[in-house]
Amino acid sequence: MPELVVVGAGGFGREVLDVVDAIGPDSWQVVGVVDDGPTEKNLELLARRDVAYLGTLESLLAQRDAGSVTASHYVVGIGSPAVRRAVAERLDAAGLQPATLVHPTVTTGFDVTVGPGSVVCAGVRLTTNIRLGRHVHLNLNTTVGHDTVIGDYVSANPLASISGDCVLEDEVLVGVAGVVLNGLTVGRGSVVGGSACVVKDVPPGVVVKGIPAR
Structure with a gap:
């Protein structure tokens, strides 16, 4: 089963997790969520659904380089189109595949x-x-x-x-x-x-x- 990282701990990022849940447990393994500036409330809501916070985008890339995170796929749960493009281009360049x-x-x-x-x-x-x-x-x-x-x-x-x-x-x-x-x-x-x-x-x-x- 492919491993998936969700970028964005805000409302839409967590709605993305709902979509993954609805698709079913045999399709994706969610490794965790990445966010450069999550609020305490967002972190609390992630913890309530037992989803790990992996840190910032930079820390995710560092963890991949070190081999501690091996996720092959990502999805960007950020509403702003321009920000979504910037994040996706960085993750594409790092070798992750968009889900x-x-x-x-x-x-x-x-x-x-x-x-x-x-x-x-x-x-x-x-x-x-x-x-x-x-x-x-x-x-x-x-x-x-x-x-x-x-x-x-x-x-x-x-x-x-x-x-x-x-x-x-x-x-x-x-x-x-x-x-x-x-x-x-x-x-x-x-x-x-x-x-x-x-x-x-x-x-x-x-x-x-x-x-x-x-």
Whole structure:
């Protein structure tokens, strides 16, 4: 059974542990959690579920070099797309492999591709002919419509609704209950605010909010 390190002791990192638990004990062995600045509360919550805190990212890499941690795979449970990319690139360079975690309640249609390092949480609905890039986070009850392409390091927060024929470029973040209407593109690094409704293409590197989103 492959050994897995989760990066991030915060809320989403612990939700990643829930996804691993739901997948089942025969799929992954969680070695522990890495975090550069965990709160006392987060450490307490990890201890309650009997998951080891392995220290900082630097200490993990040092432990791997020394042979005291032998985990082959990792997943980044950090919400920020830019931070997630930076962490993943360091771990890739160190020789770890990104794990792909899909909760068993997720439904998928025909020809759906989920990229390495991605986390797809409970209740997500993926219809047909969909592409998810590397290290994508689809939070609880997100829906993604037909023929949509989602780039690398994209985050969709709970109840986000991405319609058909959309393109979400790299490092996009869609807030809680955010909506992207059919056939639209959200440019790289842009943020769609919580409960916003995108009715026209969004350029790169901007924040849009409201109904309609602007």
